[in-house]
Amino acid sequence: MTIDEPTLPDLDPVIHAQARLRVVAALSQLNGGDRIAFPRLQEILRMTPGNLSVHLRKLEEAGYVEVTKTHRGRTPATLVQLTRRGRFAFEEYVAALRTLIDPGEEPS
Amino acid sequence: MDPSEALDLIRQERANTGRALTPDPRLMYWPWGLTWLIGFGLSFLRYGPDGRTLVALPEWVPLFGLTALMIAAGLFTGLVGARSGRSVSGPTSRQGIWYGIAWSAGFTGLAVVFGRISEVLPEHLMGLLWGGGMVALVGALYMAGGAIWNERTMFTLGAWISAVNVVGVLLGPGWHALVAALAGGGGMLAAGLIGWMRLR
Numbered sequence: 520m521t522i523d524e525p526t527l528p529d530l531d532p533v534i535h536a537q538a539r540l541r542v543v544a545a546l547s548q549l550n551g552g553d554r555i556a557f558p559r560l561q562e563i564l565r566m567t568p569g570n571l572s573v574h575l576r577k578l579e580e581a582g583y584v585e586v587t588k589t590h591r592g593r594t595p596a597t598l599v600q601l602t603r604r605g606r607f608a609f610e611e612y613v614a615a616l617r618t619l620i621d622p623g624e625e626p627s
Numbered sequence: 628m629d630p631s632e633a634l635d636l637i638r639q640e641r642a643n644t645g646r647a648l649t650p651d652p653r654l655m656y657w658p659w660g661l662t663w664l665i666g667f668g669l670s671f672l673r674y675g676p677d678g679r680t681l682v683a684l685p686e687w688v689p690l691f692g693l694t695a696l697m698i699a700a701g702l703f704t705g706l707v708g709a710r711s712g713r714s715v716s717g718p719t720s721r722q723g724i725w726y727g728i729a730w731s732a733g734f735t736g737l738a739v740v741f742g743r744i745s746e747v748l749p750e751h752l753m754g755l756l757w758g759g760g761m762v763a764l765v766g767a768l769y770m771a772g773g774a775i776w777n778e779r780t781m782f783t784l785g786a787w788i789s790a791v792n793v794v795g796v797l798l799g800p801g802w803h804a805l806v807a808a809l810a811g812g813g814g815m816l817a818a819g820l821i822g823w824m825r826l827r
Contacts, residue, residue: 535628535633537628537636540628540633540636540637540640541636541640544636544637544640544641544644545640545641545643545644547641548640548641548644548645548648549644549648549715549717549719550717550718550719551718552717552718552719553715553716553717553718553719553720554715554716554717555714555715556714556715556716558714559647559713559714559715562647563643563644563647563648564640598716600717613634613637616630616631616633616634617630617634619630620630620631620634
């Protein structure tokens with residue numbers, strides 16, 4: 520390794536996996552404080568419930584996603600949202616991607 | 628997955644989610660555009676400029692037509708809006724509900740005031756009072772909606788409606804209905820199309 524070589528940022532391994540990146544990108548489109556029902560998220564992402572659950576659990580373990588079980592009237596509902604930490608991690612991830620594509624550009 | 632693939636995927640997924648959670652602008656604007664085009668169009672034909680009757684429709688047709696179409700459009704767009712907002716809860720849906728209440732409160736308030744004034748107003752000015760007042764409210768509420776959701780199309784539509792409303796009122800009874808039908812209704816049809824093309 521030479522001194523001149525620009526240091527390239529590491530990509531967050533929790534986010535840098537196709538399925539989880541799609542989940543995080545979709546959730547990042549929600550306004551802050553909004554939660555989306557699990558079945559709707561599943562519909563938007565075209566994932567099976569099992570598949571989506573697995574990825575959400577992983578994101579939850581990293582503290583990026585909050586899954587809330589609640590009731591809407593009498594029917595139980597599962598609501599999903601990006602945590603502040605998750606939103607920040609996603610922004611950092613996007614900045615890192617930009618730096619990898621164009622290392623001259625300072626991440627802002 | 629290389630960085631540019633990842634960025635593309637993010638762009639796609641965000642756009643896709645945005646489309647899924649935003650009501651189709653065509654379904655939100657076109658019912659209102661048609662309502663104005665037909666409702667104010669009938670009013671222009673029956674109560675034309677300078678007291679002329681261009682088409683001898685029964686007197687009750689314009690007001691009945693406009694009211695019936697407005698109720699239909701209100702129910703339809705309310706359902707479409709509620710459907711797209713279903714399964715998202717939080718500040719955004721509360722904003723939508725409050726905004727909807729503002730529309731109802733504004734219309735109710737104006738209807739009460741205008742109802743009282745109409746008792747003493749000469750017949751030929753009634754249409755101008757109701758038409759001009761309601762269109763002014765719609766223009767202002769669309770501008771407010773544009774400000775709330777940072778929606779340029781909605782804000783521009785509101786500004787356009789507010790401006791053509793003033794022009795129509797200054798031109799006088801009859802002309803106002805024509806301006807509201809063509810420029811107002813047409814503006815809503817255009818906003819639906821532009822909003823839809825932006826979302827695609």
